[in-house]
Amino acid sequence: MSSNTDPQQTRQRGGSVDGLLTDQTHRRGTLGPLPQKRLANIQEQDMIERAFKHISRIISPEDDDEKMWYNLRSVWIIVDHVLQEDPNLEEHLAERDEFFDNVKRKGEQDFFKSLRDMKKDNSWERLFDDDVFIKPLSKRSMILSAERAWISTFRGNAHLVLLETIADLLDRNRNPYARLTNIINSSGTGKSRTVDQLGKKIITVPMCLRSESTEGFPPSDSSLRHWLVFGDSSYQCNDQRRLNHFVYALLIVTRTTLETIVTEGKDVPPLPDLNDRNVRDMSEIEREKHASCVKDRQAWLASTFRNLMTTGQSSKFSNTYRKKFYDDVIKLANQREESREGGNVEGAGEMLCRFVDPCHLLDSVKGPRRPLVVFALDEAHVLTDNRADDSWDLFSELRRILRQIYDLPIFWLFISTAGRFNQFYPWPMIGSDPSNRARVRNSNPRPLVPISEISFDDLAYPALENTVALGRVVQIDWMSHLGRPLFGSHWDAMEPQRETVLLDIARWKLLNGPTHLAKNNRPGSLACLCVRFALEFDVDGTALDVACAQVERHMRICVAATYEFETFITVAGSEPLLAEAAYELMKESKTNAVCHLADHPDLHCVERGRRGELVATTLIMHAYDEARRPASDNQRWVSVSAFMKALLPPTEYDTLLKCRPTFWRTREDKPFDETFQDYGMWFNHVIKIEDTKMISADNLWKFVTRGAMVLLSNYQDGLDIVLPLCDTKQNLSRDSMTAILIQVKNAERFKKDIQESLFDAMSPFDLGVFPEEGTPTTVTPKPVIRLVLALASPEAGVAFREEPERESDSDTFTAFDIWLAGLSEATFGKIGDDLVSYQYLLDRSLRPHDAFELTDDSLMSDATKKLRGDCRRRMASLALSDN
Incomplete structure (x- = not known):
């Protein structure tokens, strides 16, 4: 060997x-x-x-x-x-x-x-x-399917969004330090594939700096990585010289390679016979006509070059052409180093641009500029790993060199996960030196904003109204095509297609390596909680580190970021396959989600919800998980009766089955079990909505296609959680939908006695679940279930709202109203040994911070924590009852 x-x-x-x-x-x-x-x-x-x-x-x-x-x-x-x-x-x-x-x-x-x-x-x-x-079969299968997926048809417009974004970042009115930025997001979001697809239109030079020992696709350009990362980087001046030679050689070899492609190519689109003087005197119509010819030639060059650089590659090896390309770059760079010759980077860049667009027909004086060549470095975080102190690293030196080609329509992309993105600071020590940060923020030039937009739901199966049944949307292949393209593309390329293998891949990616959830795997358990409960993080420094780690290693989505983390917004995307993997992992751990959550050291980073909605969603999810356990793996959906049986104590459930509605429409005065005997539900994760219009029957069926319960944003009057229900005898549509409407209360004044006004605030017409009569959308109101969860009640129990005095023989809607008070087995049948965890989490939900608990020092003794905590409480005078 x-x-x-x-x-x-x-x-x-x-x-x-x-x-x-x-x-x-x-x-x-x-x-x-x-x-x-x-x-x-x-x-x-x-x-x-x-x-x-x-x-x-x-x-x-x-x-x-x-x-x-x-x-x-x-x-x-x-x-x-x-x-x-x-x-x-x-x-x-x-x-x-x-x-x-x-x-x-x-x-x-x-x-x-x-x-x-x-x-x-x-x-x-x-x-x-x-x-x-x-x-594991899942890893072997993932390697093979990744290779097949790479050559499959690209779906979506992420590459076009990327092209328009780069063109905008090349605008002359911008004044960045250099024409470069990061593409940041978590694994499997299609970053590399999007750049590859861009290479069919724009000449794109791909460089993968992944370690050979790390499995992934595309393969590592190992010789280039060795030369860049393991060269003589002992001194900053060495790096400046080496990287200057590298950029110069890369520009030269790219141009000479394109020249060879044109010389040896067939059916090369011709360039217009023009010179600079002709172009200056040209009308806009003529210019556009000739520019179209240049674009056609550029696209032909881009596509041909891409094919030569990628055809025949595997997960382990680049092809011969690509290896030779980088061998030529390294050879030329070494020759410049040995001869001590300087490299005119600006001149080399100008010659490359002139070859692609000799008369600047694609250039623009103002507004977006079309890029002529894009250089893309995958796994680019390795360029910051050699940082010995806060003064310099390979990336900072490379950025200074790229400053020389600032005016050219050449753009550089550094592809990485957001966890490593914070190392790509534009100036040394910008994160730790407030004065330096202020100087950079107020000075020009500034770094360009990172690109976080990715492909999402582009592989989803068609989900047109009234075309799919509940039994279809719970299947693994359906779930896999929702969200990031990783899982859907693997499913399509997998031979043979195995649900267990795909779920193993999801488990492996979610936990960043293992396929089972170890007791001490805190980041892994947080990842499972995030994808199931749509956890949001606070904005303090510790939470920022936790969020970065979740994006880098545990599949959290980065929506937006700035180079200095002035903005860093992450979400747990609605990805039912990941949520299903999280469900299996937690089920195998034999510890309920609330225990993982209440005992988690990073709980202080999580938005807990002042109304107790996080406790409510964990109670609801636990009941649903219990209800689905007897069902087969392929069914996954449960009946409404099975869910209520898992939610309530046995005696209260028996009472519910015989209960008649509080209100009812004509001919709908039927017991609960008869009313909902044909209704089912399906969810394995939470979607938090910002627009209450999403809970209308017009949209409720869409949540079922994703397997999601609905959590409303903060401060929505009258409603906190919606559980979509559907008639299992019909396909999913607005006409087959109804809901369980839930309001959560986290104050002791809401006790076991029913407060009817809270149910009245959950009118399905006022909330927009069903349209009022006379509106253009006609949906027949279906029976609804309305729950009030008075979680902080000192008294525990379940109460069924009695029928009020009736003014007529028919109400406008049918509703079963149930009041659930207190955290107890007398209220929630399956709460069992988890009661302490639920109570602790509910108590924490009332506190916006954890300063009184001193959670930031794991070595501090309990006695010291108590003394300091008491002192801190006294500093918040009259804010707490135990001051």
Whole structure:
């Protein structure tokens, strides 16, 4: 095996065992399907017998589970190195963390028993038949489907949005430091694919600086990464010189490559026979006509160059053409370095632009300018990893060099996740030096605003009204096509298509590596809570760090950001597949969401909702999860009766089934069980809406297609939560929808006694759920359920609103009104052992901050916390009852 790979790029392997094994470099090969029964060939090798002897010395039948677990690392090292000898298996070998994950999924006790039996029988060859040493099927499948998805039809207009954005950022009226910015967002949002699609219209030079040891697509440009990151970067002056040579060489090689493409190409769109003088005297109509010819040639060059740079690439390797391209760049840069020649970056950039647009027909004096060439660096955060102090790094030096081509229509994109984006400061120490920050903010030039817009829902299946049934929208393939393109594209490219594999990919991405939720995985549990409950973060410094980490490693979406985090807005996008993965992870953890949330060290960063709506949504989600447990995995939706059974205590549920409505329309005076016998519901996450028009029947069916309950924004009178209900005998449409309307109260003055005015405020007509008579939209009002959750009530219990005195024989709508008071098993049947967590979370919801709890110092003793907390409470005079 080759050993000339940089240590940072080798596989994550352990050290030697008794001198048998040495750290070896990961052999590269084309990834193919997992071979079947290839291990017979391996067992003929001499190393097998030696491996058996070493494993036999490590494992003893008398070892307890703790010692067996301790020795597993050594077993993995031995087996892993043995299996590497087969090139057909080596690509599929599990990394160390994957191996331990596999053992846990298989069952620790079962695997330990197998080891003990093999020791007793001296039958170690059976060890090689165990799939715990092989990458999870989900990861292997993801690698293969990523390659197929890359060449699939691109859907959506994200690349056109990117083109228009770049053109706007090239506007001469802007005065940035350099024509560059970041594309930032979480994994799987299509950043690289969007840039690749842009390369069909605009000449785009892609550079991937990902480590070879990190799986992903597109593949790493390893030689370029080595030269940039691991070159002589001991001194700032060395970097300035090297990077100047690099940019110069890149511009020169790009131009000469395009010249060769034109020389060797067929059917090259011709350039108009013009010179600068002709253009100056040209009318606008003539200019536009000739500019169209230049655009056609540019698009032809872009598409041809893109094909040459990407055809035949795999997840492990760039193609030969692309390797040679960067070898030529590095060679020219080294030649300039050895000869001590300077590089005229501005001149090289001007020659490149002149080749694409000789007479500046695509240029514009004012307004947006069409880019001629775009240089895109994927995984660009590695350019900041060499920062020894706050004064300089590779990115800052590169930015200074790109300042030289400020006036040219050449644009640079640095693609990264938002967690690393905060390292791309335009000036040293801007984040920590307030005076420096103010100077930069008030001075010119300023950095350009990052680009966060991504492809979202572009792969979604058509969901036209009255065309899909409830049973369809709960299927994994439907869910996978909603949200970021990662999962839908993988599903389409997966052969064969397996729901369990796709869910494993979602679990893996959500937890940033593992496929099960460990008890101490706090960022992972927060990620699960975020995607299910649409958690929002506060805006203080700690919350900013938490939000960045969630975007970088746990699939949170960045909506908007500025270079200095003056603005940094993130959301948990509505992605039902991720929410389903989170549901499975938390179910397997055997700990309810409220316990993860109430006990989470980052709870102080989360907006808890002063009305108690976060407690309410966790109660509701818990009831729904309990209701769906008996159902099959493919059904997922539950009946309204099953949900209410899981929500209420048994006796209260029995009462509800026989209850008649508080109000009813003609011929709708029927018991609850008869009224809702054909109604179902489906949600596995929360969507928080900003516009109350979204809760109308015209829109309610759309939430069912995404599997979402509806949380209204703060300070909406009369309504807090809406649970869409649909007639399961009909397709999803405005005519098949109704709802459970919920109002949440978090004050002790709302006790067990019903306050009828709260129900009256939830009129489905006044709220817009159903249109008033005479409106253009005609929807027959369906029966609704109205709940008031008086969570802070000192008295617990369920009360059903009695029928008021009737003025006529028919009401305008049918409603069942239920009052739920207090956090107790007498109110919520499944609250059980989680009561303390619910009460704690409800108490925290009343406090806008956690300063009184001193949560920012984990080492502080409880006694000191109490003393300092009491002192802080006294500083907030009369704000708390215990002052």
